[in-house]
Amino acid sequence: MKKLIPLLLSVLLLLLAAGCSNKVTQETVSKKTPEYKIGIVTPTLSASEDEFRGADKVVKKYPGMIKHLTLPDNFESEQETAITQIVSLADDKDMKGIVICAGYSGILPAIQKVKEKRPEMVVITAPIWDDPDMMAKYIDLCLDTDWLKRGETIPTKAHQMGAKTFIHYSFPTHMAKELLANRRDKMKATCEKLGMTFVDISTPDPFTGSGPSPMLQFLQEDIPRQIAKYGKDTCIFGTNCPMQDVIIAKALELGFIMAEQCCPTPTQGFPAAMNLEIKPEDAGNFDKINEMIKVKAKEANETGRLSTWPVPVGVFFPEFSVEVAKGMIEGSVDKTNMEQLGKIAKDVAGVDVHFNKMKPEYNNYYLIIMDSIIY
């Protein structure tokens, strides 16, 4: 008897679940009947708004066609959940494409599983950070901002904006990532070439210790120290998103240069640091937001010393990738045709987007750089 109760309940559970799930799918099906669906995976709202909203935007653009999922908040230790989330998309027979905009490493196993089950599935990553060679092998189209290249472009831009010193803030777990460590080295090399002083500073680690707070407190104390030492014509770059609030706030206060955030976008760091009052009706209107930033920068006498990409790359990628995925599924887009990709990108972003091959031998791994806006 004791054993029977759970058994009965689980049978009931299965029946009910089957019934319910049918109902749900029927509902969505009855609303609209696109021939296929595309799944899109982003971090949570609190982890990164840009990707989330980007995906949200596409969901609205193609109602009923896009399935949006989020990854665990503390991705680093919940890899298993992430894998399930992604694989769950492949469960739907109508799902023809998956777009992953995550910026995490460790997602590849999920994609391998998806491909194993559904080899025809179109998978686009924009970006994930696993081993590039492996990624090119399994993933249909890999997109990323050109991290290494940015190691060159950011210091160059900073130099143009008048920086004499370049400070790079990071911490152990980030520097244990090959890509970030290499970018740092590239920045250093570029600075040497341009005759700037390169300063490398490590902060408390937000991933293994007590969260980001100690790191941010450290920044609050250290930035004034460094500015006192190197003067105002210093460009500060931090490798972790939460750092940007403090860096930009301090830039307004101390007048140094912020050439680009780690994830270049007007919506990161600026809104909190500048207390941008973005009304609900203006939300997502980047022209308006950029305008507001310009005004605030002027008030703080920082005109020409703050810069970023005008459209958040995080918002751009989901929409762009979905367009490409759509094209690929419908057979209208050739992933190897960079010109075609550039055109789609221009349509989506409104600014020029430059594509580069990650390695000459891969024709499915591209890196992008956008034009900048200087406030």
Added chain:
Amino acid sequence: MKKFIRPPQIIILVFLAVLTITAIYLHIPLNAMFGDSLVRLVMNGVLVLSLLPMLNAGIGLNFGLPVGVVAGLLGMCLAVNYHQTGWFGLAAAMLFSAMIAVVFGYLYALLLNKVKGREEIAATFVGFSFVSLMCLFWSVAPFNNPAMLWPIGGKGMRLTVGLKDYFGKVLNNTWQFNILGIKISLGLLLFFFLLCFLVYLIYKTKIGRAMIAVGENEDFARLSGINVNRVRTLSVIFSTVLGALGICVYAQSYGFLELYTAPLMMAFPAASAILIGGSTGGKTTIGQVVLGGYLYQAIYVISGPVANQLLMPEFAEIIRMLATNLIILYALLYGEGLRKNA
């Protein structure tokens, strides 16, 4: 007089001394760092202080500190939402926070009274799950000050809300002056010490004594006619309110409100600090709070620049974590040893 200096403090002091000597050797300006360490003491000190009432009532380390922190965040959000600025803004934020904290604290206490003897572990998970629950709330929170809303989504709270135009740094900027290159903000320090003194005073009153008695010997307290659950409830509310005020002080000094998962990691540093101060998980003095708060933060302040100068940044960071965890473990083992001998 309680013995202040015991092995945990000695380890920390030696570590601190080594850092300081290295700093001098590397010509890192110590005076600025001293100023920073004072700011940090106050910034985190109130949060550390908030652990005291529960420790004194024998409920253990309040790993459910996020409950109080969330109350504080809510209070501040309210103040920001109604565009309260300056001193008045901070006062309003604290008032709102305290009121919310009383309610939260009461409910939290009901729960803790059900898990007597295992409060610490239960509180840890209550804190965690409460933070996740609040994440649900923040994403749909019906606040309407555009400075707090998501810039792209247009509704729900931002991850961080800047306080500069409201009441950021009001305490820090009160009566600030420079002395020997040390920036001291008297207002901030005064506020902290006043709060400490207030707590000290409360423990002198009848109810304060009852709290300590319950912490030391519940059976004795019951036999002396004390309603033990009531006293425990009051202690938890007291802790929660202090936690809420603590995050207000923290946020005004930091200049941003951090929502969503940020409160998750508030409890462990505060607990580490109080254990480093020499508390053994039982009755704790204000002195231990101040000492622990200061030592813990001072290490952060000095270790960063020194490590960066020595060009082995990760090393210092990991060593610091290792040392803190070791000390907490030591305090757990050692604290228990003390009680056994008693």
Added chain:
Amino acid sequence: MRKPNIMTVIFIVLSLIGLGFSGLSPFFVLNEVIIRFIRDGVLVLALIIPVTAGMGLNFAITVGAIAAQVGFLLVLDWQIGGLTGLLLVTAIGTVLSLAFGALIGVCLNKVRGKEMITTIIIGFLATSIYQFIFMIGFGTFLKPHNLEIMLSRGIGIRNMVDLDSYRNIIDKLWLIHIGQVTIPLFMILIVIIFSLILRYILNTRIGMQFKAVGESKRRTEILGLDSDRIRIKAMIFSTLLACFGQIIFLQNIGMLNVYTAHLNSDIFSCAALLAGGATIKKASIKNAFLGIFLFHTLFIVSPQAGQNIFANVALGEYFRSFVAYGTIAFALVLNIRETELNPAALTAKTGRK
């Protein structure tokens, strides 16, 4: 006959509702749960002995997981691939977890009544030591042999290493497909073998002693058994099992998040065990298996169920973490209250009116 455990009932109901709202197909969920069962089964089993021995939930199974990861990293460093490598990993993991387990046991003997919070702190401490060795030690005082897993600066191991040569070595044996459900028979067998081993241990002399110490340390002592030693043995077994569990987990996932992969093994395993109706004083293999099925079903369906229930994509993920932590908090509260209500548990010391 006892009433079905309230935790279990709540979980069944929640999973049911979740499954309904999530819109996932039951087959997918079943497949995923089977995979979770394989990956996490042994980790959950690792919790049973400490509970039996009266030490509560062992959050220090992270230490066992670290032992497994150390094994993998060393073997990767020596570049020994394939099954040989996997066996060597197991050997290293075993040796390390024996030592670690004993150390944890010694510590816990000093903190009677506070074991759970202490195991959490021990987990943190072990993490920082582990980081120290692999982030700083490799390339400075330890000589790396395999430069591929090293950061290009020459110090420290990358934060993500590929376990390609060990991936799914044993997973793919004996796969059976029934309809849309895939059953990896061999792996299920492995987990079952582990559960049989655990069952065996619980029925040996030492198993009896675990039970006795769990009931009453003092009485066990006056019966002439060394309770401290027994508790240490309990921790050794637990750590060892956790180590094997993590090896199975990692070879299944096939990638190692070097510095963070072990961090949540404790929380989810504990939550699963509690969901299966275990308490912090009593846990059985049945609780563990039932718990894995219930907890992971809920865990798999909750993000999408959350999304659909609240009609807001942003909320799914928060809902899931609320479920995970809420389970433990709720179970702890419920558990402790039940023991208090139980008159047999009323000890002479705490008479209350």
Added chain:
Amino acid sequence: MPQIKLSKINKNFGNIQVLKDVELELEPGEIHGLVGANGSGKSTLLNILFGNPVIRNTGSYSGSILISGQPVQLRSASEAVRYGIGMIHQEFALISGLTIAENIKLGREKARGITEKLLGYDLSYVDRESNIQDAKAAMEKLGMEIDPRILVLDLSISMKQFTEIAREIDKTDLKLLLLDEPTAVLNKEDSRMLMDVLRTLAQKGISMLFVSHRLEEIMEICDRVTVLRDGAVISHYRSHEFEGIQIAQDMLGKEIIQAMQKKSAPLREPIMEFKNFGAAMPGERLDDLNIEIYKGEILGITALSGHGKLAIGNGVMGIYDTWGSVKRKGTPLENSNIREMISRGICFISEDRRGKGLLLKHSILENIVFTAMMTKDGFLHPFPLSDLRWPDRNLSSVFAAECIRELSIKCESAQQKVEELSGGNQQKVCIARALALNPEILFISEPTRGIDLGAKEIVLNILVSLNKKKGTTIVIASSELDELQRICDRIVVLYEGRVSAVLSPEDDERKFALALSGESVDQIA
């Protein structure tokens, strides 16, 4: 050669000597009775012999123990087991979540041979069936037919006792069996059965040390008897010399009673009435108490330990579940809490001084005024909110100083921490705390337990003068019969939680001895 020989065994707890040069020897197959009043050192002696960790934790013992002529040091229970010493514990050393069979075989389980060879002792698979057979056989030896698969927690108390005994007799290498009140929870018939088993065991050459309060059992079964009093051996008797009354007198000692209180005939005016009162204090259950407490009297309550004397004070304060009714001057006290009790002038000083009676880390002053401050707002400055009132330092230090002087509390100052005081002075602080409440009725449990002789006299004097000067009614629960006889007006003797007799302090010693062991006192005119 004697099976076991103890010589010059000394043991101190702190600065109190509980065993003084104890000499004892047991021949093989001898059943040796050990008797003595509470606190005479019997349990300590048993604990030493069984290697109870308590002994080692409190600084071990001195003296020599020879087992079969070999000197041994008994440091732990496992060592004692190895030397063939077994013990039947009064409060049962059974693991309630295990079955009878598992309990009987715990630590000595039979295992399947092959697993034992392969995996070693600890990891060998327990052979459930053969253990059940063994357990069944052991129980049958005791005349018990029971399924050994039943969990111990489901057993009756007497069955638990038999399980405990079965565990010991199942040991094949048993040489010496220590029995601590094995019959206390058994009825007559079961006791008889046990006696028979013990005799059979003795014939097999197992020696036994038999501790019991039932003198008739001792006289019936033992070959020799040793009487302990205040930690010293008072007398040895061989079985043909046994005489119950003589042994009882040896146990209680003190033939001359020092008169301390000249009784002024107490008024027969009841101040408190107990009707069918009972309290579920674990290990000290009290039932069916019907008694009136008279105004201004000192009432003594005595019993052997575990017979319920401590449950009265604890029960009145509502620390444990109670039933029946208590009336205070005619008004019933129902569902009242401790606070209300105190406000009605009832005060209680616990037997667990360090555990419940004091705040050890606080000063003498704070301890003295604490309860009054909490319940009566005494020693506080006025303030509208009661909770936020401040202590009045002057009032409290004046009062504390007075108490220190009146009760001659030996201390450096009123600020000294209580944990630094000796037991006697701690007890005085407890009394001072009660004085601050100015009680009408004072319940005090074991006022002189664990304190040295001089302090005992002072404590007793304080109680008497409190009674005389302030007219406080005092109810003392104590196992020190002689002390009660010196100061009480009446003495209630309890047996197994019920009143066995209400005696006058002047009554014949033998009456007390009989009442304590539950026999009728009418045998003595």
